[in-house]
Amino acid sequence: MWIALLVGLPVLAALLGWLAGHRPAYGPAQTALAVGTVAAAGLLDWQVLAGGPVTAGGGLFYVDALSLLVFSLVALVGLFATLYSVPYVRREHETGELSLRQVRVYYLAFHLFIATMLLVTVVNNLGLLWVVIEATTLVSAVLVGLYNRATAIEAAWKYIVICSAGISFALLGLLLLYAAGARAGLSAESALAWTTLLGAAPELDPAWVKLGFLLVLVGFGTKAGLAPMHAWLPDAHSQAPSPVSALLSGVLLNTAVYGLLRVHIIAARSLGDGYSARVLLVFGVISLLVAVSFILVQRDLKRLLAYSSVEHIGLITAGVGLAGPLGLYGAMLHMIGHSLAKSTLFFLSGELVHGFHSRSLARIRGALQLMPAVGVLTVLAMLAIAGSPPFGLFTSELSIVTAAFQQGRWWPAGLILAGIGLAFAGLAYHMVQIVFGERAGSQNGHADPQPLSRWALAAMALPLATVTVLGVWVPEAVRAALTGAVAVLERGLMP
Amino acid sequence: MSVIGALALVLLVSAWLVVITRDLTALVQLSAVQGVVLAVVASLAGQAAGADHLYAAALLTLAVKGLAVPVVLQRVLRRIGPLRLPDAMFTTRTQAVLAFALTGAGYYIAAPLAAEPAGNHGAIGEVLPVALALVLIGAFVVVSRRLALTQAVGLLLVENGLFLAALAVAGGVPLAVDIAILAEVFVAMLIMGALVRRMHGMIGSISTEQFRRLKG
Numbered sequence: 001m002w003i004a005l006l007v008g009l010p011v012l013a014a015l016l017g018w019l020a021g022h023r024p025a026y027g028p029a030q031t032a033l034a035v036g037t038v039a040a041a042g043l044l045d046w047q048v049l050a051g052g053p054v055t056a057g058g059g060l061f062y063v064d065a066l067s068l069l070v071f072s073l074v075a076l077v078g079l080f081a082t083l084y085s086v087p088y089v090r091r092e093h094e095t096g097e098l099s100l101r102q103v104r105v106y107y108l109a110f111h112l113f114i115a116t117m118l119l120v121t122v123v124n125n126l127g128l129l130w131v132v133i134e135a136t137t138l139v140s141a142v143l144v145g146l147y148n149r150a151t152a153i154e155a156a157w158k159y160i161v162i163c164s165a166g167i168s169f170a171l172l173g174l175l176l177l178y179a180a181g182a183r184a185g186l187s188a189e190s191a192l193a194w195t196t197l198l199g200a201a202p203e204l205d206p207a208w209v210k211l212g213f214l215l216v217l218v219g220f221g222t223k224a225g226l227a228p229m230h231a232w233l234p235d236a237h238s239q240a241p242s243p244v245s246a247l248l249s250g251v252l253l254n255t256a257v258y259g260l261l262r263v264h265i266i267a268a269r270s271l272g273d274g275y276s277a278r279v280l281l282v283f284g285v286i287s288l289l290v291a292v293s294f295i296l297v298q299r300d301l302k303r304l305l306a307y308s309s310v311e312h313i314g315l316i317t318a319g320v321g322l323a324g325p326l327g328l329y330g331a332m333l334h335m336i337g338h339s340l341a342k343s344t345l346f347f348l349s350g351e352l353v354h355g356f357h358s359r360s361l362a363r364i365r366g367a368l369q370l371m372p373a374v375g376v377l378t379v380l381a382m383l384a385i386a387g388s389p390p391f392g393l394f395t396s397e398l399s400i401v402t403a404a405f406q407q408g409r410w411w412p413a414g415l416i417l418a419g420i421g422l423a424f425a426g427l428a429y430h431m432v433q434i435v436f437g438e439r440a441g442s443q444n445g446h447a448d449p450q451p452l453s454r455w456a457l458a459a460m461a462l463p464l465a466t467v468t469v470l471g472v473w474v475p476e477a478v479r480a481a482l483t484g485a486v487a488v489l490e491r492g493l494m495p
Numbered sequence: 496m497s498v499i500g501a502l503a504l505v506l507l508v509s510a511w512l513v514v515i516t517r518d519l520t521a522l523v524q525l526s527a528v529q530g531v532v533l534a535v536v537a538s539l540a541g542q543a544a545g546a547d548h549l550y551a552a553a554l555l556t557l558a559v560k561g562l563a564v565p566v567v568l569q570r571v572l573r574r575i576g577p578l579r580l581p582d583a584m585f586t587t588r589t590q591a592v593l594a595f596a597l598t599g600a601g602y603y604i605a606a607p608l609a610a611e612p613a614g615n616h617g618a619i620g621e622v623l624p625v626a627l628a629l630v631l632i633g634a635f636v637v638v639s640r641r642l643a644l645t646q647a648v649g650l651l652l653v654e655n656g657l658f659l660a661a662l663a664v665a666g667g668v669p670l671a672v673d674i675a676i677l678a679e680v681f682v683a684m685l686i687m688g689a690l691v692r693r694m695h696g697m698i699g700s701i702s703t704e705q706f707r708r709l710k711g
Binding site: 135171 | 683
């Protein structure tokens with residue numbers, strides 16, 4: 001029942017957005033629906049944590065701790081992005097960047113986007129999982145290509161083509177799993193159900209499972225932004241409207257990782273030799289290092305943030321690849337921290353880009369002087385994403401690195417540590433320039449600072465505060481969710 | 496060779512034609528032909544395996560891939576008018592060679608998997624290699640062509656290969672999944688068609704060669 005509410009409320013918000021997105025009353029209305037979505041997520045969380053995985057729709061839906069971790073983040077970041085959309089879209093409309101019709105398209109696609117991401121996490125059937133993941137690509141492509149700019153169309157086209165082509169490989173991989181299930185005696189209807197495949201995992205033909213896993217890795221890995229399939233990501237995340245970028249980087253990547261993890265769990269159980277974990281570790285570390293090199297030489301603010309997402313998804317994947325309680329816990333905690341901090345940063349980027357009329361890092365300087373509130377928040381958020389204490393990402397990064405050292409895997413440990421260190425240096429450098437840097441005299445006439453609207457402030461302060469708190473104290477409910485997710489990753493089942 | 500095997504070869508030949516043709520209208524027509532052939536293959540497979548849901552799948556494939564999607568693409572073509580733009584990145588001869596190579600790769604990869612038939616009446620040996628070849632050739636079209644519309648047709652080719660692969664290794668997927676996939680293909684083509692039209696309206700070209708603005 002909560003599942004229906006969880007997915008249904010955003011759909012309702014989408015329909016209302018198409019009909020009345022331009023009306024002032026829509027702002028509070030969509031916020032109320034977004035809060036409702038968070039509430040539905042909370043109720044579903046409580047149901048799963050208290051009573052174990054929830055099945056519904058005759059096995060069509062399956063919600064366990066891993067699902068709840070991902071969809072809770074989607075609902076939360078969805079709320080924050082909704083809050084930030086209100087002043088952002090209003091401003092874009094007033095400055096003529098978005099027409100009335102585009103505003104309505106924005107809200108229709110925006111909330112549908114959230115609904116599809118939520119749906120990804122609750123379906124049991126792997127075929128439908130694939131369909132819904134592709135649906136997230138299609139809906140978000142509309143948003144990426146919303147602006148009437150050649151660069152936006154370019155980004156949207158590359159996004160749709162690369163991600164669709166990429167995940168078609170994932171479908172091939174899923175087909176192989178399905179066929180393996182059918183050969184192991186599973187019925188046609190149930191051979192695509194994750195729960196069934198998990199149960200039958202030891203009986204599946206290892207050759208098919210291995211190839212299937214690799215194909216799914218290429219496919220969902222493309223959507224998750226793992227290198228070397230990440231080429232579309234900086235374009236799409238930087239060209240989209242900033243609230244959408246927050247969703248893309250903050251939670252869409254998580255849903256792709258989620259799909260990958262579901263198959264990894266089956267593969268791990270079927271192959272039994274840690275093969276899939278090793279492969280994940282390799283791709284994770286490569287993504288981390290590739291991302292870091294682009295972070296160091298970056299010149300565009302939003303592309304910087306996009307590459308940072310590749311870095312963090314690489315870390316999460318590496319954490320899962322390292323496995324063991326520390327690695328898995330670190331990876332899951334990192335997912336939370338990254339989603340929150342990255343959303344804040346993209347909202348801030350919206351203000352910075354508007355204030356300085358530019359996305360170029362050469363021109364966005366001295367923000368503290370021009371937009372004090374934004375400047376302060378930028379310092380905090382950039383430190384958070386760079387993995388500095390006392391923010392939550394420090395704890396999770398420490399956990400992952402410790403896991404590597406503890407297992408005596410010196411190369412991954414060293415590379416991860418080096419990657420994190422370089423990323424910190426790069427981000428810190430950029431942060432100092434953005435907030436405190438000297439502005440060339442000729443730029444004074446161009447900047448156009450505006451006071452921060454209350455909606456925007458809330459959208460930024462809430463996630464930032466949460467990620468700060470998480471660095472010092474993990475509430476019992478969150479800890480239960482994390483350990484539950486870790487258990488699912490280790491064994492497929494909740495404790 | 497069975498009828499299904501022969502039809503699979505027809506699909507293979509149409510994929511080769513997609514690679515070497517330069518006429519965009521012909522590309523759209525080829526994708527329509529593929530949709531029809533796939534529908535026939537699906538219904539024959541359904542008949543052979545006694546799986547009724549494959550008839551429904553065949554009908555839907557005919558409607559979507561055989562009719563609806565080509566119509567959408569044709570309308571886009573009509574809107575953007577006649578084109579005299581370079582499309583392929585390689586010469587026709589190189590493309591043909593690569594297409595054959597990828598076909599060979601399809602047969603090579605399929606060989607160990609096709610070694611053990613599993614209740615689909617031996618069609619797997621004839622159909623799976625073609626299916627994989629379609630996927631590889633489709634991906635090749637996507638990366639080696641400049642015109643956006645051609646890339647879209649390449650994606651369709653990949654999708655067709657997957658449908659065929661599903662028929663070969665697992666007797667198709669559950670109908671609900673099939674319906675969802677076909678609906679999605681249609682929506683994807685609508686969205687991509689809209690992007691192509693906007694591209695043309697904005698920069699007067701649908702060549703992705705123009706896509707050089709985003710770097711680094």
